[in-house]
Amino acid sequence: MTIAYWCVLIAAIIPYLMVGVAKIGHRGYNNRAPRAWAEKLEGYRQRASWAQQNGFEIFPFFAAAVIIASLAGADQARIDALAITFVATRLAYGVCYLADLHLWRSLVWVASFGICVALFVIAA
Template sequence: MTTAYWCVLIAAYLPLAFTGLAKFGAGGRDFDNRAPRAMLARLDGWRARANWAQANGFEAFPPFAAAVIIAHLAAVPQARIDLLALSFIGLRVVYGVLYIADLATLRSIVWIASVGCVIGLFVSAA
């Protein structure tokens, strides 16, 4: 399995780290496993932002996964695919941290860079 394929696995589950922070941050005293979505909707502050980072991670995953697979099928040089995939993962981690820290402008710049990785994979396959 290639490094980029491992990155697809990581990208699929990276959002769970942010939802874990949202649910269990501050001791998770108000976590309700019977209605977790309702509980998450009531959060505020950094825990709400962690939940939003989680949602955005799930939104970012499908185009990234498709781009990696298409790049492999198009026989893009493996080093390029791996570099763009690893960059995407690193940027998505930074994105989540910036979201939680409420640094909106920096977060948006990092989001654009992560989208650039996905576009780079598609363009490389063209």
């Protein structure tokens, strides 16, 4: 399995890490109504929940981009480098969200989106 495919797995796990930050130590978590619980969060816990949602939103784009670049026969080293960079940007995105660094978060989001586009471009 390629490094890029491993990065797809890591990218799939990152949103769960973010929601874990929201849940750890919070006494009011209700597994019977997790979405209702999440809507009432505040501060860094709320931002962690939002980071989870954004991670789920961008994941299909990234996974498709990696798969399409691989199937199209793009240079594997470039695919791997872009995939690693995507994972790094998504981790940075989570840190920026938790720290409420909204401008940096937006810049990192643009970078991660651009990486997905770049994967399609190298597949062309």
